[in-house]
Amino acid sequence: MRLGFLLTSSLVFFASSYSALAQPIAIGVEGGLRTTGDVSGTVTPESKRYIVGPKLEVRLPWHFSFEFDALYRDVGFTGYAGSVFFSSITRERDTSWEFPMIVKYRLPRAGWLHPFVGVGYAPRTLHGSAVASGQYVNALTGVSTHYADNRVSTNYAVTQGVVASGGVEFGARHALISPEVRFVHWNAAAINDYGGDGSFQWSSPQDELFVLVGIAWH
Secondary structure: OHHHHHHHHHHHHHHHHHHHOOOOEEEEEEEEEEOOOOOEEOEEEOOOOEEEEEEEEEEOOOOEEEEEEOEEEEEEEEEEEEOOOEEEEEEEEEEEEEOOEEEEEEOOOEOOEEEEEEEEEEEEEEEEEEEEEEEEEOOOOOOEEEEEEEEEEEEEEEEEEEEEEEEEEEEEOOEEEEEEEEEEEEOOOOOEEEEOOOOEEEEOOOEEEEEEEEEEEO
8 A cells, every 4th residue: 555655646746747847748537347357266256346546648749648547456355265174264355556557549530539549567566464264173182273363464476467458538628538448467466375274275367357437637
């Protein structure tokens, strides 16, 4: 969360400084829904489908522009494991911050719509916490050990994504609205682990598709 706050603050500062130089920029918000799968494996996925955050777009020559987003979403799941001597339930909740940097090209205008395509790069950071409860029975002594609400922090390695997008832009006066479809391929699963006695495991998807709408002012 701290990294997301720092980058978002940097985005606002950069936008304010750039505006002072009277450069063609737009600042606003990007948000939408994930249309593809959730965390998979022998767990119950419980992630939110929404994704949202601030955006900054700088107009460049020759119909190009550069967009930077700081997008937030929640990821979570519940997993169960058990055997003759062991049972466990684990519930994990993580915060994902993604920072797409996209170069966009605006195609010839079609009436009042301005189509565009884009490609880019997106680092991602993901962290949170997991809570586990269960019991363990010693096969030799028969002694049963219970544990409840054991909480640990989760800090996953930063992953990188390749972004491809396409959509249209329209607006009036100083407002711009840009619905788009965005595909992201991650270089690795941000979450890839197993729990309990190894009888359940989980992994986040490497390919994701989003339907987004950006609203910005310039």
